[in-house]
Amino acid sequence: MAQGCDIFVIGGGINGCGIARDAAGRGYDVCLAEMDDLASGTSSGSTKLVHGGLRYLEFFEFRLVREALMERERLWANAPHIIWPLRFVLPHHSGLRPAWMLRLGLFMYDHLGGRKNLPATRTVDLANGPLGEPLKQDYQRGFEYSDCWVDDARLVVLNARDAENRGAEILVRHKVVGLKPSGDGWQVTVRDAEGGERTIAARCVINAAGPWVDEVLRGAAGRNGAHNVRLVKGSHVVVPKIYEHDRCYIFQNADGRILFAIPYEDDFTLLGTTDRDFEGDPADAAISDDEAAYICNAASEYFRKPVEAGDAVWTYSAVRPLYDDGASKAQEATRDYVIARDEQAASPLFNVFGGKITTYRRLAESMLEQVEDVIGARGRPWTRDAALPGGDMPLDGQAQLADELSRIFPWLAREIIARMVRQYGTDTRQMLSNAKSLGDLGEEFGAGLYAREVEWLVTNEWARTAEDILWRRTKLGLRFSASETARLEKFVHNAVKELSAPGKEPGRRKAGDAAA
Structure with missing residues (x-):
């Protein structure tokens, strides 16, 4: 029998991960599938701004600008x-x-x-x-x-981490290949990187696949004429x-x-x-x-x-x-988001179009309002004042935290600590815990990236390749040579292999299991 969830989210970009986080925090049983790495598409290719969009005023997008400006300081407070x-x-x-x-x-x-x-x-x-x-x-x-x-790719990953912490199952490198109505819900078939398939029953499906939203409709759902984006x-x-x-x-x-x-x-x-x-x-x-x-x-x-x-x-x-x-003109097309229920589908299917990174949290709240109408309400909206992982610190707390960690780990270069604080915030304490010297951090691959950090990213943040680490979890690819990258790739491959061994993957749950 297929495993089941309340909400199945397609797409591991900022909108998909934001929706999964909000839904899981309200008590829904959530599964999210991303066909590649988290934030591997649009969500890591932005200008990396949390902003209202000054130029949108010229196109009279006043509602969008106002909502984005209101979100700007909220997001800053939740992930400083x-x-x-x-x-x-x-x-x-x-x-x-x-x-x-x-x-x-x-x-x-x-x-x-x-x-x-x-x-x-x-x-x-x-x-x-x-x-x-x-x-x-x-x-x-x-x-x-x-x-x-904003570090856009890290924003996505932190939303995914918080979603999982609240009970969601995050399936990275799982492509949705089948989407079939079943009773009052769906049978969703996903295929992993090795070709293995699994079917999950869902009461509601949210298609937040970004640039691939129409492809999901044409492929998995069989809608050959879909053209919305x-x-x-x-x-x-x-x-x-x-x-x-x-x-x-x-x-x-x-x-x-x-x-x-x-x-x-x-x-x-x-x-x-x-x-x-x-x-x-x-x-x-x-x-x-x-x-x-x-x-x-x-x-x-x-x-x-x-x-x-x-x-x-x-x-x-x-x-x-x-x-x-x-x-x-391309620059005149609206950046506002549109959430549309698929009227052709007998079971609840929602498609998410457009949007910008600054308004992802409000988009998720709007999405959950519509979900509540079709499968019933659970918890209340909660993300407005909820810190993301590592973000439980003051708005100006980066320097203070870096000072604290420099006193605890005086043998680690200040510039490395400062970089870690910018990426992991208060989680840096846990990452470095029990380390007494550089030797405790393991092999250095280049630019201050040690094995301890790599293992953290593989175990806690779904990193599976050197590219995931160098260009999305960090931006150290700007400072890595080809030989350093090759050495890191080999290490990551072995770390992933070890993590994937039976009984070695902590913190991962299957859709339908009791929420954490």
């Missing part, structure tokens, strides 16, 4: 280790949007969403001082406003650090688009993004030569020192699954 405030400098370009329009938009941005802890907008003199030094002398005046940064590719370029201060820049482009320049991983600057309509498999998305040139040329319009595509140390691209509202 992976989310922190940034200040953005917007230079006034005399040939584009007038200064009064920028100031009006920023006034609305400051007051639309109940800002409390973030500082307000101010006018800045770019002709004098460090903020104008990297810029061409044409830019004499600008505005500085607040938003937040507009796929838009966004690409980013990472270059060696362009300037020394900690501010970000938001630049206006002549085509109406905007470009961000953001300090990244201490030694780099992140530039992006583009908006291009995309066709094909979202897994194949990659930056094109003309996209890289577009980003670098746009940055060079503002910076004194030209930015060349050849400067790039890393590029990444992802496909955003925007709800197809018929907008004529």
Whole structure:
């Protein structure tokens, strides 16, 4: 007999993991399946901002901007280790949007969403001082406003961890290959990486597969004509650090688009993004030569020192699954989310379209409101003030925690501790527990990554390859050589093999088992 759950979630991106966490915390029996690694699609390919979306005001997306601005400080409070405030400098370009329009938009941005802890907008003199030094002398005046940064892939993983801690089963590298109505529910068939299949009964299915949402409908559910999303590719370029201060820049482009320049991983600057309509498999998305040139040329319009595509140390691209509202331009398509019950299905099936990382928690609450209507209510909404794993610390608690850990582990370099705190927060204590020397952390693979941390990521965070660790759980891939990566890959393979041995996989449960 098939095992069963109340809610089966398809997709291990931020929306899927956020829904699973919320549902599990209310007492539903939840199973989530992701065909690849968590956050391996859109959710690790963002500009990594928790923000209202200043430019969406021009498209009159006031509800979306207000909701996102309200969520901005809530998310920061729930995960201050992976989310922190940034200040953005917007230079006034005399040939584009007038200064009064920028100031009006920023006034609305400051007051639309109940800002409390973030500082307000101010006018800045770019002709004098460090903020104008990297810029061409044409830019004499600008505005500085607040938003937040997020380690997007870690946000996804922490939601998955909290979902599992509350009883959900998280099936990574399990593809949904069958979706068949059965009575008043569903029979969901999943296939693992080795080809083994398993069928799980579910009272309700939520299709949060992101760019693959239509593919799930066409494939597993047999809906050949499904077409609900507009796929838009966004690409980013990472270059060696362009300037020394900690501010970000938001630049206006002549085509109406905007470009961000953001300090990244201490030694780099992140530039992006583009908006291009995309066709094909979202897994194949990659930056094109003309996209890289577009980003670098746009940055060079503002910076004194030209930015060349050849400067790039890393590029990444992802496909955003925007709800197809018929907008004529990719940048005009709505970023708002749409939750739709599939009226063709006899049993409860919901499809999630669009959305942005900042509003994932509210999307999950909206999704659960609809779930309650069809399978009954359990617990009340609870995620608004609930810390994510490692986030039980003050908003400005990173430095204090790093100081504490440096006293406990004086033999571990301060920069390594600081990195760990930014990624794991208070969980860093548990990761390093009982270690008395560097030798207790095991083999070092490069850039301060030791076996102890790798084993933690394999055991607790579903990491299964070196790529999972270097580019999603951390960003140490920016500092790893090919030989170091190969050595890490071998170690991870052996660690996964050991974890997968009978009786060796702690903390994993099957759908239908009693919730933890």
